[in-house]
Amino acid sequence: MEKKITFNELRKVKDSLPDGAIRQMAKEFNVSEETVRNYFGGANYTNGKAVGIHMEPGPNGGIVLLDDTSMLDRAKELIAAEAV
Template sequence: MNITFNELRNIKHRLPTGSVGRIAKELNITEQTVRNYFGANKFNEGDLTGKHYQSGPNGGIVNLQDTTILDLALKILREHNATVVS
């Protein structure tokens, strides 16, 4: 899946507090791995996340080989938005 870097960062910034920890716990990975997925670069503290950057507008294009973290983040956003609207 391709997504711009700016879109990926925007998703991370919209997540409610505690979401990085929730994603890490549900997927049995480190919180730093989740942060790395969304653009951090502390690979000595977290795992690589199967993505490739190509420079360009909007921060460039990120090719995500595995969308599991993104899918869970989007699910959390949907849940959060549903509670905010209710």
């Protein structure tokens, strides 16, 4: 499922993740930790892969089109669980 989100919103989700969440998500999605970071706006393609995000210039850091929202959805679940 595609989703548009601002780059700043995407980074806010990443910055809100509890400790160890990047590692946990990497295991769950069977990808490297750098690939998870790349999903949230990172750019380390030496140790991580591209993950279906497309960026366009604009306000709030630009617009990001996510081809697949599963990592974003999982990140929000982890943040919500930490808040309980």
